[in-house]
Amino acid sequence: MREILHIQGGQCGNQIGAKFWEVVCAEHGIDVTGKYTGDSELQLERINVYYNEASGGRFVPRAVLMDLEPGTMDSLRSGAYGQIFRPDNFVFGQSGAGNNWAKGHYTEGAELIDSVLDVVRKEAENCDCLQGFQVCHSLGGGTGSGMGTLLISKIREEYPDRMMMTFSVFPSPKVSDTVVEPYNATLSVHQLVENADECMVLDNEALYDICFRTLKLTTPSCKFSNDNFLMASTFIGNSTSIQEMFRRVSEQFTAMFRRKAFLHWYTGEGMDEMEFTEAESNMNDLVSEYQQYQDATADEEGEYEEEEEYDEA
Ligand SMILES: Nc1nc2c(ncn2[C@@H]2O[C@H](COP(=O)(O)OP(=O)(O)OP(=O)(O)O)[C@@H](O)[C@H]2O)c(=O)[nH]1
Ligand SMILES: [Mg+2]
Secondary structure, eight states: OOOEEEEEEHHHHHHHHHHHHHHHHHHHTBOTTSOBOOSOTHHHHTGGGTEEEEGGGEEEEOEEEEESSSHHHHHHHTSTTTTSSOGGGEEEOSSOOTTOHHHHHTSHHHHHHHHHHHHHHHHHHTOSSOOEEEEEEESSSSIIIIIHHHHHHHHHHHOTTSEEEEEEEEOOTTTOOOTTHHHHHHHHHHHHHHHOSEEEEEEHHHHHHIIIIISOOSSOOTTOHHHHHHHTTOOOOSSGGGHHHHHHHHHHHHHHHTTTTTHHHHHTTTOOHHHHHHHHHHHHHHHHHHHHHHHHHHHHHHHHHHHHHHHHO
């Protein structure tokens, strides 16, 4: 079997992750206790990709859940599918990262990371032939973002030949009023470019616009889990238009970084200003790379047409 190991971190990651498992359980006919109650052979055919089989024929999600504060996971545990997860796979701290990427990546998160890696290792060792990992997280906060990318880099170190895929939620000032989110997101993109094979980008700004314009919800809020349900279908594909989103975040980053606004939050955790400069130019490179592809397409189409004409002749 080609197993996938799912990891969810931080508030956003745990909320969209919880929704993910509700949907996967429904598709596979798994009830809230992990028992199969479906009606089609097909539902069980590749069940091992996402589930471990426990005693008594119960199916347990191959999921690791982490956060630097207990709140989100407490509410997840008391929710509908809360009992289906393996209790040992909840790893959490008490402090929180307070929207500070440096706390998630270098201080608070670094303290908890080994406990998370222990669980990851245990799950990985139980696999017959692990395909890879999928990580759900937001890039705007401190935990999913900073600690999430720390975990991704540790996993890459330990499992360099396995796939790493992420579901990453990009911040928007329309949805959240935490000003440092562009910092956290840019520092994360810097990491994801290095250590992830594939990123499914979920843009909270696009999500907000859909809720506001199309669904006529006047106050879209992350607390409404239906919004999250929707997210499954609202990610932007990997086309050159995605650069608009990177450009937006990058402009917000630069506007603050120029004035060194709030930088002491990060340097106070031991970060160097240099890492900000590097992340900024990394993001700019990403935008220009997409721009290059956009400019190049037109030329290539032209060449293709010429070739065709030549063939016909
Ligand atoms: N789409 C969506 N976005 C969310 C949700 N919860 C939080 N966010 C976004 O995630 C960002 C904040 O990150 P969180 O996930 O709350 O932070 P965290 O990872 O728990 O980190 P700290 O709380 O700072 O330790 C903001 O951009 C929010 O708009 C959610 O359920 N759905
Ligand atoms: Mg949090």
